[in-house]
Amino acid sequence: MTDAIITLGMLVLLQAVLGFDNLLYISLMSKRAPAEDQKRVRTLGIAIAVFLRIALLFILVKLIDYFQESWFAIDIEGVFVGHYNLHSLIVLLGGAFILYTSVKEIFHMMNLDEHEGEDRTAQSAGRVIFTIVIMNLVFSFDSILSAMALSDSVPIMATAIIIGGVLMIWLADHVSTFLQKNRLYEVLGLFILFVVGIMLLTEGGHLAHMEIAGQSITPMNKMTFYFVISVLVLCDVVQSRYQRKLMAQTDGAGN
Template sequence: MLEFDFCSTVSSIFSTPFSLGMFTEPLMLLAETAPPEVVAGDLAEPSEESLFSVGGILTLGMLIVLQAVLGFDNLLYISIESKRVEESKQSMVRKWGIGLAIVFRIILLYVVVKVIALLQEPFLNLISHPLEVHLSGHSLIVIGGGAFILWTAIKEIYHLLAVSDLGEEGDKGEKGNSVTKAISLIVTMNLVFSFDSILSAMALTKSLEIMATAVILSGVLMIWLADHVAEFLKKNRMYEVLGLFILFIVGVMLVSEGGHLAKIQLFGYHVEAMQKSTFYFVLAVLIIVDVVQGRYQKKLLARQAKLRLAEQPSA
C-alpha cells in the first residue's frame, strides 16, 4: 500500500527554505515513482480522510496551492488565446473555457483513477540506433500538448515581428478565431496542463472528494485571475513578448517531460525532464531582466528628450 505521512510532510515544508519548487517537485516525484497499479488501487479503496476533517482541510489547502503554482502557465495561455476573438467576447470566452475545463478536469480525474495503468503502459516500443522510444498514452498527450504550445508561441512571436503598425494591430488585433474554436482550444490545453496537477494530487490524497473540491475551487480562482492577467497584458503590451517567451519555455518543458516519460534515448543520451524549480528560476530571471530593462529604457528616453530640448534654439 502507498503510505503518505501528511504531518511529516508539513513539518518538512516549514523547516525548509521557501521556494516554489518545494511544492511541486516532491509531489511530482512521488506521483512518478509510485507504481500505477498501486496508485489506482489505493484510490479505488474507500478513504478514511474526510473533506471536513482537519487533515482533509489541510490537504485541500495544499492541493489548491499546488493547482495555483502549476496553473500559471495555463493561465497565460488562456489570456493569449482569448485575444483572438472580438474584444467584447474575450471575457466570456475565458469564463466559459475555464468553466467547461473544470467539468472535464473532474471527469478526467475519475478516468485517470480507473485507467492510469493503461496510460502509463507503453503501446509503441521503437529500438533502433540512434533512437530508442517507449511511447505511452501519457507521454503522447504531454508531447503533443507541448508541441502545440511551442507552435502557438512561435506563431505569435512571428506575428508581433511581422505586423507593420503595432498601434493598429493593438486596436484591431488578430480576430481569426471563432468563439467556439477559442473555447475548444482553451478546454483542450487545460486538460493537457492538468495531468501534472492530477498526478500530484493523487500522490497527496486518496480522497476523490478532496481532489474534486480542489479542482473546483482552483478553477473559480482561475476564472477571477484570468481577466486580471488579460487586462494587465493589454495595458502593458511590452510584457506581451515576455509572456510569449514564457509560453515557449512551457512548451519546451512539456516536450522534455513527455520525452522523459517516453524514455527517449538519442545516441545513448536520455531525454531529461525540465524540473519545475528550473522553470520558475528561468521565469524569475526573465521577469527581472524585463523589468530592469524597461526602467533603464525609460531613463534613456527621458535623457534623450532632455538633450533634444536643450539643443533647440531659444526663441
C-alpha cells in the first residue's frame, strides 16, 4: 500500500512537471474563445482530454509495439534520412503545429489592430476545445510513456492522470487570470510555446532517427528546456522593471 502511494505521488509529480507546457498552451488557446466561454472551454477541454488520455494509456499498454513500428523511411544519402513511426509522426506534427501557432500569434501581436483583435475573439468554443484536446493528446505521449517506465499498474497511472487533470483545470484558470491581468506576459508565453515547438520537433526527429546533412537530430532534454524558460522569464522580469524605471524617470523629468 505504501509503495502504491509513493508511486502515485511520483506519477502526479511527473504529470505536473511534464504538463507545464501543456498548461501554458491551454491558457493561451482558451483566450481565442469568447470571454464568457473561456472558463468552460478550459474545463471541458481538459476534462475530455483526461478521458482520452486514460484511453490512450490503455491503448499504449496493449499496442506499444505498434506505435514504435516503422511506417516508412526517407533515405537521401548525405542529405536527409528518417525512419518514421506513429509516435514520431504525432510528435513532429504537434511540434510543427505549436511552432506555427506561436509564430502566427507573435506576428499578430506585432501588427495588432484593435478591430482585428475583436474579430479574433469570435472563434467558436467548440473549435478551441477541439484544438486543446488534440494538442493535449500530443503532450500526453511523453507523460504516459514516462509513467509506464515508473509503474506497471494501470489503475495507479490512471489515477495519476485524473489527479493531474484536476490540478490542471485549477491551475489553468489561475494562469489565464494572470495573463489577462498582465497582457505583456502573453508575449513571453508565446515565446515559451515557440521553444516547446522546437523541443517537440527535436524529440520527434530523434524518435525518427532523422539526419540532416549527416548530422543526427538531438532531442532537447527537459533540463535544457527549463533553463531556457528560466532565462526567458528572468529577461522579461528585468526588462519590465527596467522599463518601468525609465518611464518613472521620464515622468519625473517632465514634471
